[in-house]
Amino acid sequence: MILNSGNLAWPHTLQHIPEYPSLDQDLDCDVLVVGGGMSGAILTYELTKRKLNTITIDKRRIGGGSSSANTGLLQFSNDKTLTSIINTFGEDTGVAFYKLCERAMQKLIDTGGRLYTDPHLVPRSSLYYASHEDDVAMLQEEYENFRKYGFNVEYWDQAKIEQRLPFSKPAALYTHGDAEVNPFRMVHALVEAASRHGAHIFEHTEAIHFDYDENGVTCHTKNSKIRAKKVIFTMGYETQEVKRDRNAVLKVSYAVLTNPVEDLSDWHERCMIWETARPYLYMRTTPDNRIVVGGLDEHPPKPEERDGRAMHKSEVLLDEVRKLFPNYTGLKADYAWASIFGSTHDGLPMIGTHPDYPNSYFIEAYGGNGTVYCMIAADLLGDVLTGKERPELEMFSLQRTSKPSPPEPMALI
8 A cells, every 4th residue: 555655744854763673583472563653653652661561563664654644733622523423422422532532632742741752742722713604503512512521622703713813714613732743753752762661663574474363363474473462453544455444434635844934923822723624624833833734635546646636735735824824925835745544434443353353453543633543542452451441442343333332431530
């Protein structure tokens, strides 16, 4: 699967990219993590903290897949609103899911501050604006639900938006507790920290096939094998090449990193910005005063059309920034890329076991909140593998065909 195309921005921001060996000997472990992107990195870090003997392998370089194209907006809000999740799955499941996202956000912020390498993780608020007048009622209902269940959110009318930003929109929600991050640096910082604390990391090590039995799993690579009590597949969108999920939807998304902007003072608190339209646009700033803007998701174009589509989409994305911030003259794309983007039909990620793969778990953190889902998955599976029950896993079942069962009551703090 070709995950990315174009000129990726983030690898250029890490001067000395860590390297790890390829596996050339047989090893045993408690947990084998297959995939060294954001999902595998967070999981490896969390498992190592729990003193589990962990091996992580990647067929490429660490962070060399979709994580290189991640645009680094971390938010507890989701592509599917709290109101919509409640309407689909019921109040208990909907609120529990959003509370998991809120807690995962705080854990990501806390974790970012403990790493040896700076991941450029900066706490931010988010502006979620109504793209059309017809969306105002939806935002008002979402705000009422947020307030009802204790989320830190403000409702902004048109006048308040105009006071704080150089554009006008009918209404917006201003959410607190979010963050921006350099995803490539974050992946490498997590893996570095895990490695220092005992995790074994191997690049250019592809899993050729697996043998499953009641006591564990044997992973065969080109030159060796790994015997693990449990395997966790964190292969991102490439999972669909191995195990197709009816709930998964793969598209192509586009993104641009601009040249530095001299003056960002009219960008209120340098908040992250997204909208109610679907597919939606989103944008944020970076520590060196650039702008990341992305979106325009669509079905993957034909290979011969890919480059032309990417060029056109880059210009559209820049135009959208100019519409909101007309003072940013001279704006251009220093980096532009296209990448595979996955979501699910029902709006929840897929985390858990599969009957065809004994002693194994999958993390399929599909959706615009992928990094937050990765942290949820790592926390849940880390607890399960150390003997703690986490009934919340049921809502993310890979086999779900109807509404997930609500989790056991949990403190909404």
